[in-house]
Amino acid sequence: MDATPKAIEEEVDQEVRAILDAPDLKTARLLKEAFVEAYREKAPKAVQVLEDGFDDGTAVLLLPERYRRRLRTTNGVERPGEEIRRRECVMRIFPNRESAIRLLGVFLMEIDEEWTTERKYLNMDEEEAWKKAQQASRESAQACAKAT
Numbered sequence: 001m002d003a004t005p006k007a008i009e010e011e012v013d014q015e016v017r018a019i020l021d022a023p024d025l026k027t028a029r030l031l032k033e034a035f036v037e038a039y040r041e042k043a044p045k046a047v048q049v050l051e052d053g054f055d056d057g058t059a060v061l062l063l064p065e066r067y068r069r070r071l072r073t074t075n076g077v078e079r080p081g082e083e084i085r086r087r088e089c090v091m092r093i094f095p096n097r098e099s100a101i102r103l104l105g106v107f108l109m110e111i112d113e114e115w116t117t118e119r120k121y122l123n124m125d126e127e128e129a130w131k132k133a134q135q136a137s138r139e140s141a142q143a144c145a146k147a148t
Helices: 006-020 027-039 043-057 065-072 074-090 096-119 124-147
Strands: none
Touching: 006 027, 006 043, 027 043, 074 096
């Protein structure tokens, strides 16, 4: 958005959001091409930024839809950081380095226990099933191509 002229920021934001929320990579590419055509003259810097970062920004579209939101955002990193800072403010002063490390270790063990027993942040069993389904569809497509 920094490379977008102020007058068209809102519409560019909507267009880019549509690209990032696309259901698959093919649709995202089509939306990107439409964006490039529409804004090449109005916002050339924004178009260049989009083209340069498109592959990085849409890499999550190759994953199952269920995981996209969690892996697209930095919430998984930011939330523990906020919680650590909150606990640090309660302690205010640590007597030594080991006590700070102990506090962090206990917190990280709590997160690990929660994710492995109570609620799984990412259920990798579903991801494995998705991978197998993807592989089976590729193999059937290859078999059809060989048959023709």
